[in-house]
Amino acid sequence: MSTTQNCALVVGVTGMAGLSIAQALRNPTAQGGPWLIYGAARRPKPTWFPSSAVDHYITFDAVNFDDTYTTLSPLSSQITHVFWAAIYVGQTEEDNIKINSIMLSNVLKVLTAHTRPIKLRHITLQTGTSQYIGPIHFTSPSDAAQHEPPFHEDMGRLPYPNFYHVLEDVVKSYGSDLTYSIHRPSIIISALTRSVYNFLLTLAVYAEICKYQNAPFKYPGNRYTWEHFCDMSDARVLGEQHVWGATNEKAKNEVFNCTNGDVFSWKKMRGFLCEEFGVEFVPLDEGGGLFDLVEEMKDKENVWDRIVEEKGLVKLKMEEITCFAAVQTVLRFNFQLVSSMNKSKEFGFLGYVDSFKSVRFWIGKLRDMKIIL
Numbered sequence: 140m141s142t143t144q145n146c147a148l149v150v151g152v153t154g155m156a157g158l159s160i161a162q163a164l165r166n167p168t169a170q171g172g173p174w175l176i177y178g179a180a181r182r183p184k185p186t187w188f189p190s191s192a193v194d195h196y197i198t199f200d201a202v203n204f205d206d207t208y209t210t211l212s213p214l215s216s217q218i219t220h221v222f223w224a225a226i227y228v229g230q231t232e233e234d235n236i237k238i239n240s241i242m243l244s245n246v247l248k249v250l251t252a253h254t255r256p257i258k259l260r261h262i263t264l265q266t267g268t269s270q271y272i273g274p275i276h277f278t279s280p281s282d283a284a285q286h287e288p289p290f291h292e293d294m295g296r297l298p299y300p301n302f303y304h305v306l307e308d309v310v311k312s313y314g315s316d317l318t319y320s321i322h323r324p325s326i327i328i329s330a331l332t333r334s335v336y337n338f339l340l341t342l343a344v345y346a347e348i349c350k351y352q353n354a355p356f357k358y359p360g361n362r363y364t365w366e367h368f369c370d371m372s373d374a375r376v377l378g379e380q381h382v383w384g385a386t387n388e389k390a391k392n393e394v395f396n397c398t399n400g401d402v403f404s405w406k407k408m409r410g411f412l413c414e415e416f417g418v419e420f421v422p423l424d425e426g427g428g429l430f431d432l433v434e435e436m437k438d439k440e441n442v443w444d445r446i447v448e449e450k451g452l453v454k455l456k457m458e459e460i461t462c463f464a465a466v467q468t469v470l471r472f473n474f475q476l477v478s479s480m481n482k483s484k485e486f487g488f489l490g491y492v493d494s495f496k497s498v499r500f501w502i503g504k505l506r507d508m509k510i511i512l
């Protein structure tokens with residue numbers, strides 16, 4: 140490695156954003172490249188992980204300072220950029236605040252402890268649009284929306300505990316020693332299996348079960364989301380925005396939303412998903428109250444196991460690859476989950492994708508990976 144080469148540490152490289160960040164850095168035309176890329180996660184490499192995405196796959200538990208220190212201190216004289224795409228999800232937001240801030244602080248402490256001047260120059264911090272809507276997982280969705288959509292980056296912090304606030308404070312605490320960019324995606328769409336929140340795979344697993352059991356593919360959301368607009372973030376656009384944020388002077392110490400740049404109604408998206416998955420479209424039926432997908436899936440683990448066995452899919456437990464409760468919560472919002480991309484465009488990031496084409500692309504990937512049929 141030359142002394143001037145940029146060196147990235149992508150923390151959370153097996154996750155939604157992490158893998159796409161590594162792939163965006165690996166792109167031969169990536170700004171700041173060619174990059175030396177360290178991709179880090181807690182667990183060993185999953186079988187589907189494309190080894191070419193990183194130069195070195197490393198593992199450490201960021202919650203554990205000694206482990207973080209042992210693994211990262213030998214790299215502190217090389218790493219110029221950290222891409223933060225890790226997440227811990229606990230039982231309460233207080234847990235999330237404590238553990239996520241320990242993880243980030245441990246990594247930054249180790250990377251800034253030894254070298255003077257500090258080799259590390261920039262951190263891209265991934266958070267999300269729940270910055271604008273409060274603690275969706277811990278209160279009822281009906282009282283969650285506080286800012287009026289479309290969400291703008293300059294909307295102030297809501298008066299709820301939120302681990303995103305603390306992560307922002309950690310990066311800002313480095314003052315002029317370190318620049319940062321903060322990236323706020325909506326629902327992230329990608330194809331992988333190690334994520335806490337994987338919206339597309341959750342819907343895909345539900346569709347496979349419906350097909351297998353000849354059951355209708357029902358909508359677990361409400362009329363509001365069926366009829367109103369929502370947005371998404373293709374992981375490829377997000378990966379590109381991180382790299383842009385890390386390498387553009389104008390983006391330094393700024394916050395950017397990151398969505399595909401278009402909107403859709405769930406009615407339209409459901410119709411599209413039905414065609415893609417090969418299941419029958421069932422109109423929204425509120426006759427007997429909202430359809431409870433979480434309840435419906437409670438006893439389906441063995442059905443999924445049978446599908447995996449009979450169809451020769453990659454052996455993964457339904458519980459580890461789905462997030463039915465989170466999907467249901469989002470589909471029952473009574474506000475439009477829509478963020479403005481104006482600031483991002485004004486600052487020069489022009490990445491976008493058609494959300495329908497994006498969903499088709501990632502469903503194709505899930506099939507290629509033999510995760511779904």
Ligand SMILES: NC(=O)c1ccc[n+]([C@@H]2O[C@H](COP(=O)([O-])OP(=O)(O)OC[C@H]3O[C@@H](n4cnc5c(N)ncnc54)[C@H](OP(=O)(O)O)[C@@H]3O)[C@@H](O)[C@H]2O)c1
Pocket residue numbers: 150151152153154155156157179180181182183199200201202224225226227242265266267268324325326327328333334335336337338
């Ligand atoms: N998923 C979405 O739809 C979505 C939407 C908006 C915003 N966000 C936000 O985006 C950020 C990243 O989430 P994500 O969904 O991209 O993550 P993710 O797909 O769940 O992946 C998390 C990554 O972090 C790693 N990790 C977790 N704990 C670790 C530890 N102790 N030490 C080292 N690595 C660890 C995981 O590796 P192991 O599996 O090996 O632990 C994995 O690579 C979060 O702030 C999240 O709130 C996500």
